[in-house]
Amino acid sequence: MDKGSLGSAVRDLPEKYRQFYLETAQFIPSKRMFADPIRTLAYGVDASLYRITPKIVVKVRTAEEVTKILKICDRLKIAVTFRAAGTSLSGQALSSSVLLVLAGGWSRYSICDNGKTITLEPGIIGAQANQYLKSYSRKIGPDPASINHAMIGGIAANNASGMCCGTADNSYKTIAHMNLIFADGSELDTADRDSCQRFTDTHPHLIGELQRIHDEINSDTELSELIAHKFKIKNTTGYSLNAFVDYHSPIDILKHLMIGSEGTLGFITSVTYHTVFEHPYKASALIMFPDLKQACIAVMRLDRPLVAAAELLDRTSLRSVEGNAGMPDYLKELDEQATALLIETRALDQATLKENIQAIIQDLAGIPVLFPIEFTDVKAEYELLWKIRAGIFPAVGGIRRQGTSVIIEDVAFPKEHLAEAVLALRECMNRYGYEDGVIYGHALDGNVHFVFTQNFDTTDDSRRYQDFINEVCRMVVERFDGSLKAEHGTGRNMAPFVELEWGQRAYNYMKQLKEAFDPDNLLNPDVVITQNPAVYLENLKYMPPVHEIVDKCMECGFCEVNCPSRNLTSSPRQRIVIQREIARLQESGEDYDRQRQLEHDYAYFGEETCAADGLCETTCPLAINTGSFTKYLRSTKVTARGRNIALFMARNFSGVTSLAKLGLAGAHLAHVAMGTCMIGGLAGKARSVTRKVPKWSKWLPKAGSKPQASFVPDKSKQKLVYFPSCVSRTMGPAKDDNDQRPLHQVMMALFAKAGYEVILPPDMEKLCCGMPFESKGYFEAADEMSSQLEKALLACSNNGEYPVVCDTSPCVYRMKRVMKTSPLKILETVEFIHDHLLNRVEVVKVPDTVAVHVTCSSIKMGLTDKFRVIAEACASKVIMPEKVKCCGFAGDKGFYVPELNESALEHLKETLPPECNCGYSNSRTCEIGLADHSGISYQSIAYLVDRCSLEKK
Incomplete structure (x- = not known):
């Protein structure tokens, strides 16, 4: 992007955004601040079904930069959203205003007490944190499926959990301390007494509100019991109201409220976790049941710590991976009602592991199974079993109809209702035409994911999706007393339904919290709390075909960790986003000038700075090699003269x-x-x-x-x-x-x-x-x-x-x-x-x-x-x-x-x-x-x- 074009982009901004840009440019280099059409478009997606283009993108590298920017935003009344890896599934990493992206920096860490605690800056990837702890035989508690790509900032801000951590080892339960920056630019180190006292002295209204809400909730027996009950299962719908039941100090309450707040209450500059033990001995079994009901009944007999994980896999999900390399042949021969549980147990020694296996088999005695239960403690063998689980979501994405989006919802049911609830969910999906959708998830926690594909080409398409989501929400809340969001965060996806789940009294406290922390609604508006009941139906992605190499891309962002140009110009996900917009403009013919500008800018932004190394393929769930796509684009520009020169060089290579x-x-x-x-x-x-x-x-x-x-x-x-x-x-x-x-x-x-x-x-x-x-x-x-x-x-x-x-x-x-x-x-x-x-x-x-x-x-x-x-x-x-x-x-x-x-x-x-x-x-x-x-x-x-x-x- 040349300077003239960038200057024009800034001049076209509304006045307060021009002022923001000019003031921020005093301390942020121009190479880390963008207002031009191609870069802002590139940052307009996360892993969700939404696309929202920010006006300005700023790559921030230090807490000092964030503090200065938030003070400017506070004064100019400009909304701001924080973004880590952008792997979020509910639209919480998007903005139509200013987007602050963690890029470079944010990678310091320290380990204390022989690995029992670890302090992490928000730009560290979750798996890397576990690598730091490996020599101590410890790990962080949260274990989301995206742990190899998601950053600590997002893991904490979304209270992401996973297959094994349940509700005991998630960020809320394992947080020790935090460093925070708030909407007015003020800072707090919850581990530092002096910092806590200064914050208390300078923010009496906020501290007072936290104390008032605590006292009112705890004097309301019915509400406090509701809160305690709802957090017995996974729940990331709304704010962590359990902080008011579990803690009494305003600072402790504040610290735990930040977990799962999705950047709507403040910015997390570091997290100190209590770590958990990593058991050295593991064994897994893929157990086949005749139907979904029997599998769910089996789950209801299992619990931690005997079982570390129990993943439910319905027949549709098994069918989606049965053709993949290394999958057991018997998957193709299963009955249409067959359902699997993938179970893992862990221990400190081999003898205990064997005892665990026998105890699990005994717990499941009497429940019909299609094959005898067999556990394996051979690493290569149980990793193959877990490969089945890992392959489900991308498999659905890979076989979806061109132009459709992959939508993943995640709910949780009390385990005593699991069998009935999952059967009701399956019936509802079939009734709305989502027969090919899959149901799977962390059944040990009653946490179920359901994945389906959807296009939004017509009013009828959108209406079907809207009616389906509304019916599911009412079923989960009113019939089964479940959670509308178990671990993926509320986002804008479930923001309109928070009151439905929690009721008016609890929801009013959530609104009061937002007002106390962010009185001008500048931090990630329309996420968690919204006044727009249709926000979940707006700004939906349109995914036109581009080329067979990249059309399967779900825009999850798992490719970005390996890309050498991600901090220079664009990542593989962003290249595909731009190409999809070019394809949309070509198809619609609505804005030829914009199309030509994007094509011109892409020459450097997407093609010239692509190393075409193909490492993106190694972490892409669908093995998409964007480097191959870049080479294809280069081949389309080859002229007859260029072809002849290349052939001449090849034939005269010496x-x-x-x-x-x-x-x-x-x-x-x-x-x-x-x-x-x-x-x-x-x-x-x-x-x-x-x-x-x-x-x-x-x-x-x-x-x-x-x-x-x-x-x-x-x-x-x-x-x-x-x-x-x-x-x-x-x-x-x-x-x-x-x-x-x-x-x-x-x-x-x-x-x-x-x-x-x-x-x-x-x-x-x-x-x-x-x-x-x-x-x-x-x-x-x-x-x-x-x-x-x-x-x-x-x-x-x-x-x-x-x-x-x-x-x-x-x-x-x-x-x-x-x-x-x-x-x-x-x-x-x-x-x-x-x-x-x-x-x-x-x-x-x-x-x-x-x-x-x-x-x-x-x-x-x-x-x-x-x-x-x-x-x-x-x-x-x-x-x-x-x-x-x-x-x-x-x-x-x-x-x-x-x-x-x-x-x-x-x-x-x-x-x-x-x-x-x-x-x-x-x-x-x-x-x-x-x-x-x-x-x-x-x-x-x-x-x-x-x-x-x-x-x-």
Whole structure:
């Protein structure tokens, strides 16, 4: 987005928003504040069924920034919404005003009392918190299904729970302390007596209101009993009124009210949790019952702590995953009424685990089952069973009709009503035409999810959805005394129904709380509390078809954690959101100028800054590779002239690499002659004139050299084919690299130590896997190159008899993908070293601290653990920076779009200890960017292994 366009976007804002932008720009850099159409649209979705475009998006990184912004909003009377990961399912992370997004920062943590408490800033992902606690055999209590993607801020603000935590270990029950910022910009540290006293002194009205409400509720026996009763099961409808029954100090009440308040009462800057024990022994069983009723009766006999989790899976949900890889064959043969319970039990030792299993079987005695109950404590086996549960929601999304939204509702029933209630819910879904919808969930807590697909194309579609939701709400509340929201938060989805569930007296107290904390209704309006009874029917998503690669996307945001451009321009979810809006505009023809502007802006925002690494696929529930979609878009822009140039380059590849070597040699000579500062300054000035000049850094490699076989054939030795990639043939070490040998020499040395006879492909200077062409959308040239390479490798490997080793990970990934039907056995460097070399050499560990970067392609090939094993065998300490995913160098983008590499590696240097002076990876271009942003030499992992290995005697 150019400055002129951004300025125009700000000028078009209403006056008070222009003022907000100007004041906020005094302390927030322009790269973290957006008002332009494409960026605001991109942040206009969360995982819910709503789409609302904010006027201004601000990426905040510190509590000080939030405090200043809230003071401005308070003065200008501008509404503001806080957003963490945006995985929320009820529309609570959306705004039509100012959206504050946690981006960068917010990642500090501390562990105390031998892991019994942990303090977390709100930008830490839940699973990462558990990783910090792993060595203590502890974890945080909340365990939502989104724990690998949701951030602590959202987990606490929504009181997210999950399969095992129930009502005993959720955020409400395990919170110790909080740091908070309120609507007026005031702050509170609930662990600090002085802070609490200052807050009490400066906010007498709020403290007084909390005390008054506490006294009135506790003097009203009927209401206090209602509150206690309703929180015996999971409940996130409205505010946590149980705080007034469970606690007496206004600060304690306030702290617990913030849990589940969804950003409507204040902003959470840190949370201190009491942690829970992580049991080392586990066993699971998938138990099949003849029908839904029998499964629910079985659940009613089970309880904690004997059972850690009991997940209900109806026949429709089982059918949705029965065709997935690894699923048991018997799923396809089940009767139409069959229903499953997936049960897990945990223990401190094996003997207790066996006792638990027998106790569960005894508890279920007499209830008919389709197969004998069998538990497994084998990790691989019970993980496969839980894969069934994990696959249900995405499976529904994957098979939905094009253009429909996936809607997931979550209710809870008292367990004594579970069987009758679930049967009534199923009947209601069928009656409204949602026969394909699924029912599953955390049955041990009476918590049931029901998932269905819905379009909103016509008035009748919307009316059917409205009538269905209203009937379900009345059924849950009036017939079964349940919760309308068990763990997904009220949001705007259930805000109009809070009074229905709680009644007028309790709801009035909730409104009084909102008024006391946020008198001007500036914090996330229309969430939890609303005056608009139709808010749940407004701003519904429209999801027109774009392309088969991305059409299944549910916009859940699970992809975002891996995306290298997420803090620079856009994430995979946002790219799809923009493309859907472009498709909608094309379809409707309503605003051609807007369509053209979005298409123009997307060129940089979505396409040019996409690394196309495909890591999004690894965490997407539907395995959508947005990188493949980007490559497809690039291919649509290929002209006849461009196609012919690409084919010419492919057919004259040795000349292309020779020219590249010549350029690298010239740059290296200039570097040596003029020094780093002078050559860097000249290159920087040239690039400031035109982006066509590549970025120069002192880690730019010198020219590569031609690989040569270093020993004569020996029939007694095992043969292998070594294919040095075009990148490693073209690029040698950099001037400041620790080892000045070219990579092929190092590989040859390793082969020799391990006793291999090496075959080099003839005319290898002509060979390439095609990756450079594919990434730019030149598919024809890419396939022609890979076909030529395959033929050459088949010839020199004796038609696949000898394994083929390639030294560059992205190249191997493409080779394995496009040559998957070939008899070739293709091995990546890490794969070869781990599986075929370490046991043939003697490894002597060096007393070094080394950094390791696992490339995207290595992650997708499942080599992360092997990478770690190799590095730990060679060095005394191995650092694998948790905040670094894809490095963003992306072939040559590190030269021409260096800001992508810079953004992706923003946190690299800070994670490396001072004693770490070398890093290792397995892709030469990635190593350039890693070295540039860390200040230390990065080279292939082969260099480390060669340094530490000796020939076995």
